[in-house]
Amino acid sequence: MDKEVKELDLLIVGGGPAGLTAAIYASRAKINMVLLENQLLGGQVRNSYTIENYPGFKEISGGELADIISDQAKALGATIQNFSNITSVKLSDNEKIIETKKVIYKPKAVIIASGATPKKLPITNEEKYSSRGIHYCAVCDGAMYEGSIVGVVGGGNSALEEAIFLTKFASKVIMIRRYDYFKGEKAMIDEVMDNPKIEIMYNWDLVNVEGEDFVNKAIIKNTKTEEQKEIELSAVFGYIGTEPKTELFKEYISLSPQGYIITDESMQTNIKGVYGAGDIREKLFRQITTAVSDGTIAALAAEKYLTEKNKDKL
Numbered sequence: 001m002d003k004e005v006k007e008l009d010l011l012i013v014g015g016g017p018a019g020l021t022a023a024i025y026a027s028r029a030k031i032n033m034v035l036l037e038n039q040l041l042g043g044q045v046r047n048s049y050t051i052e053n054y055p056g057f058k059e060i061s062g063g064e065l066a067d068i069i070s071d072q073a074k075a076l077g078a079t080i081q082n083f084s085n086i087t088s089v090k091l092s093d094n095e096k097i098i099e100t101k102k103v104i105y106k107p108k109a110v111i112i113a114s115g116a117t118p119k120k121l122p123i124t125n126e127e128k129y130s131s132r133g134i135h136y137c138a139v140c141d142g143a144m145y146e147g148s149i150v151g152v153v154g155g156g157n158s159a160l161e162e163a164i165f166l167t168k169f170a171s172k173v174i175m176i177r178r179y180d181y182f183k184g185e186k187a188m189i190d191e192v193m194d195n196p197k198i199e200i201m202y203n204w205d206l207v208n209v210e211g212e213d214f215v216n217k218a219i220i221k222n223t224k225t226e227e228q229k230e231i232e233l234s235a236v237f238g239y240i241g242t243e244p245k246t247e248l249f250k251e252y253i254s255l256s257p258q259g260y261i262i263t264d265e266s267m268q269t270n271i272k273g274v275y276g277a278g279d280i281r282e283k284l285f286r287q288i289t290t291a292v293s294d295g296t297i298a299a300l301a302a303e304k305y306l307t308e309k310n311k312d313k314l
Helices: 017-028 043-047 062-075 138-145 157-166 186-194 288-313
Strands: 004-013 033-036 086-091 096-100 103-112 116-118 149-153 172-177 198-202 204-211 215-222 228-232 235-238 242-244 274-276
Touching: 004 017, 004 096, 004 288, 017 033, 017 043, 017 062, 017 288, 033 103, 043 062, 043 138, 103 288, 138 157, 138 235, 149 157, 157 172, 157 186, 172 204, 186 198, 215 235, 274 288
Parallel strands: 004 033, 004 103, 103 274, 149 172, 149 235, 172 198
Antiparallel strands: 086 096, 096 103, 116 242, 204 215, 215 228
């Protein structure tokens, strides 16, 4: 069965804040565009229980914010294809081809905003206990551990935020922190330190987890004394950073040593008409606000590129 071929001005890959913002700007500019997302719209924002640092909202859940942004994009006329998996990619200055199971897209410009995924915990039994005591989303899986002791590994805002959220269910939350400090916002650190249900274990690192069908203990090691011991808990939630979803594009796009897309200030990659935006991009800070900024710039740059490209044909 032959696939449908669609020629269009702009294809946006990814439906998180960066991709959806790009879709909003592209739709307002009346650009013939399609946004592809292989999961629910919203990206990692949906995993945030409470957001307090997004302008315009004193407090809002990640799911609510994701719905508001996606509804705005749709209302402006953005064409969005949910649960659409890309099977192959070919990118060059002169030709861009992105293929899904049913459609071959031939856009003039592409914005890559497919985001990042949580890094897996580097322990031997990670795969064995995945979803059976090893988790990466407290909003998704925290309710499973009502009245239990759980651990959180990490030291940034995500780890702090999820530890606070887990206190809604767990009888105790143990933060396993390999250093003697956190890297998150001061207000969030203070909230964690003031919470009586959270115990902080500074200078300890997770070595492994054990159990029968499910996790029932963690093996941890002191990063200063090398002491090793076991602690009883029912789950470990990992927040040790993210990995960019660049596998499909690495053959064509210049990446940093960590695998993030390298762009200039206009979000332009090494290929003309291809832009990177959001958590997938090499940058200092990865926040919802910076993702929205990236999406804005990428869409405006793509609009300028398309205008100039059309002028060349006249």
